Amino acid sequence: MDRGILSEAIYYPFCGLIGPKYCACDQGNEAFKLWCQSQEVQDALKKKRRKEIGKSLTFSEIPVHWKEKTLASLDGQEPLKLTANRYLDGFQKFREQGTGMYLWSEGSGRGKTHVLSAICNELIQRYLVPCIFMTEEQMYFRIREAYQNHAISEKAQYRKFMEVKCLFLDDLGATKITPWKNEVMTGILDYRLNHRLPTFFTSNFSPESYEQSLQSSSIARPGRITSRIYEMCRSFIIEVQGEDFRKKL
Numbered sequence: 001m002d003r004g005i006l007s008e009a010i011y012y013p014f015c016g017l018i019g020p021k022y023c024a025c026d027q028g029n030e031a032f033k034l035w036c037q038s039q040e041v042q043d044a045l046k047k048k049r050r051k052e053i054g055k056s057l058t059f060s061e062i063p064v065h066w067k068e069k070t071l072a073s074l075d076g077q078e079p080l081k082l083t084a085n086r087y088l089d090g091f092q093k094f095r096e097q098g099t100g101m102y103l104w105s106e107g108s109g110r111g112k113t114h115v116l117s118a119i120c121n122e123l124i125q126r127y128l129v130p131c132i133f134m135t136e137e138q139m140y141f142r143i144r145e146a147y148q149n150h151a152i153s154e155k156a157q158y159r160k161f162m163e164v165k166c167l168f169l170d171d172l173g174a175t176k177i178t179p180w181k182n183e184v185m186t187g188i189l190d191y192r193l194n195h196r197l198p199t200f201f202t203s204n205f206s207p208e209s210y211e212q213s214l215q216s217s218s219i220a221r222p223g224r225i226t227s228r229i230y231e232m233c234r235s236f237i238i239e240v241q242g243e244d245f246r247k248k249l
């Protein structure tokens, strides 16, 4: 034994490296601390984190177009950026409350999906939270696909959307609601509300007009979806102002 460093080598899961074993004495603790600060360990930690972020991004299914969007790459929209940053900074608290966000504007190209994806990217980069990002319609497609494909359990697919730590649903209300979609969405939102799991939406409808559109459809108890959205997103129901950015491009 020399300066608390033993001759044996062991695997350190925290950085994924094999390193020397350290004695439990003061000298050993000091030597271990020094090793942790070394370039070798710091580089291994960075590499491990990059790998974990990459895995989380793949798991999220966020499309390539949205993978690199950030709040910094959004021109103008200062109040919206401030609100999104307030949410990101306070995420630990909002997460415990199950608070999500509802971004809406009647017009297109205002940056709703841009901001939604920037928040998803940032939650993955900063907090490594498991997220799923897709349109409402894609989510139904996934669940329907599981009905037809016996290799994927429909229940497991349904549970994935219920249980994922953060669910991002783009374009809520973009297609016609059906009794089946109503049942699926209500079930998912009900579970997420009861388990305080944040859910984020974009829509071309305000919550009020979305409720009206559901009321004019033939589904039973049309207020159930919007009522849950109000509770889940209460302080973050935001109208996104501005012009159609796509016309400027």
Ligand SMILES: Nc1ncnc2c1ncn2[C@@H]1O[C@H](COP(=O)(O)OP(=O)(O)OP(=O)(O)O)[C@@H](O)[C@H]1O
Residues within 6 Å of the ligand: 069, 073, 074, 075, 076, 077, 105, 107, 108, 109, 110, 111, 112, 113, 114, 115, 171, 202, 203, 204, 245, 246
């Ligand atoms: N303020 C902005 N700064 C930079 N890029 C922007 C801004 N607003 C929108 N964009 C870009 O313009 C394109 C359209 O924006 P986005 O898809 O977010 O609009 P949207 O409000 O979701 O529209 P829709 O209602 O049609 O879904 C995207 O590529 C987005 O990155």
Ligand SMILES: [Mg+2]
Residues within 6 Å of the ligand: 112, 113, 114, 170, 171, 202
């Ligand atoms: Mg959009």
